[in-house]
Amino acid sequence: MLEILGSEFFQRALIGGVLIGITAPLIGIFLVLRRLSMIGDTLSHVSIAGVALGFLVGVYPVAVGLLFAIAASFAIEKLRKAYKTYAELSIAIIMSGGVALASILFTLGKGFNVNVNGYLFGSIYTLGNIDLVTIAIVTVVVLVAMRTQVKELFLLTFDEDAAAVSGLPVRFYNVMISVLTALVISASIKIVGALLVSALLTIPAACSLIIARSFRQTIFAVVIIGELAVVFGLLIAGVWNLAPGGTIVLLLIAILLVLILFKPGLRTGS
Template sequence: MEIVTSEFFQRALMGGLLIGITAPLMGLILVLRRLSMIGDTLSHATIAGVALGFLIDESYALGMGLVFALIAALAIEKLRKAYQSYAELSLAIIMAGGIGMASLLFTMGRGFTMDVDSFLFGSIYTLTNQDLIVIGVVTVVVLSVLGSQMKEMFLMAFDEDAAAVSGLPTRIYNVMLSVLTALVITIAIKIVGGLLVSALLTIPAACSLAVARSFRSSVVIVVVIGELAVALGLMIAGIWNLAPGGTIVMLLIGILLLLLLLRKTIGRLSS
């Protein structure tokens, strides 16, 4: 239990709890917009940027990852407009490009010391005070935007055409959502890793949709589940020396299965 009182664990817990708010919130909006795979897509683009950053200088890794995530997010919006009847094609195209570029750049960097695993599987225990400041700033930005634009986000999530007809500048909101998603994914990669970041976006949303009765209640539920999974996951991983990112994701899956079982049981009892 000594690990719980250590400074690096407390930094990890603080960073995890912050991302446990923003990632599920953004994930809920993305899932409602039928863009649940955007997490995987942008994470692969981010990893490609990280690889390029390592080739330039290790200190540029996360910054280049953010640049690539932003470019990929904007490219997805462009492709969604080009293939309106096949919007999911945009995700497949950008994901393929991200994977291809990442593999090439990692191959080019074989002669360098590249900490690839930390970006693939997360390195939450290595969070620094500077990392916490960045995560905190992103959290404030995301919560400020979502809090002030909740009604508009609700309309965008459920019916973008109706939002456009009502006079909402949908293009601006789409770009804004893309930028916010890119920011969240970039900082989440340090916590759960590029291969697992999509789970932190989508599984709390799946849990919420299984039990929530309204959009407002679903917002509360995703945050509660995200915070619970991060806190318990880090505690379990720290005590039993497990991979933090993987532990958080498996705990999220366990919560989802439990909620689905409870819903099914309650449905049988009430029928």
């Protein structure tokens, strides 16, 4: 254990994991409450297409993936407005496009498929200084946005029509949430992988909804649960030589199952 903690690669992994353990669940709670849980899967698949293009043209893959995710977030909002009654269509359409584009880029650049696997399933032990700086910047942006706009986001999340009537620029805040989600997903891909990143967005939120009695408690609970899963998941993966991303997600599921099992006791305070 001490040997692992003293390793530079593990320390970088721990720093990156702790930062994402704050931002991903924090954004995730707003997505879950707005019934947009699947947007994480959609943007992560589009990000992988950007990562593949980055490898193909020799540009920092996470940066290209980020640009793709942001573009996809704008496209989702546009389609949500076009299909107001069937808003989930926007998510399905963009996800299909992201998977299709990624498959084509994989075919064009077969030589980098091994590297891309790290982005599909996570490669937290390979985080470099540039990755950590990127994750840190995303964390600061998300925390500042949440701290300064929490009241507006609360109103938008629970009653979008009332928010619009009160004069809140609903479209701006919808786009802001989508862009913040794209930032977090792009920064998370090397930690848990594109195929698992939605779990870090949604499962802590599912856990917090069981134990929290107010929105403020939900915010605190979702971050604490995310951090516990990331830190202990990394430690377990390091000691037993397991896949870090998969270990973190399975630990989150285990926490959720325990909370569901003891839900009556938690609710009554007994």
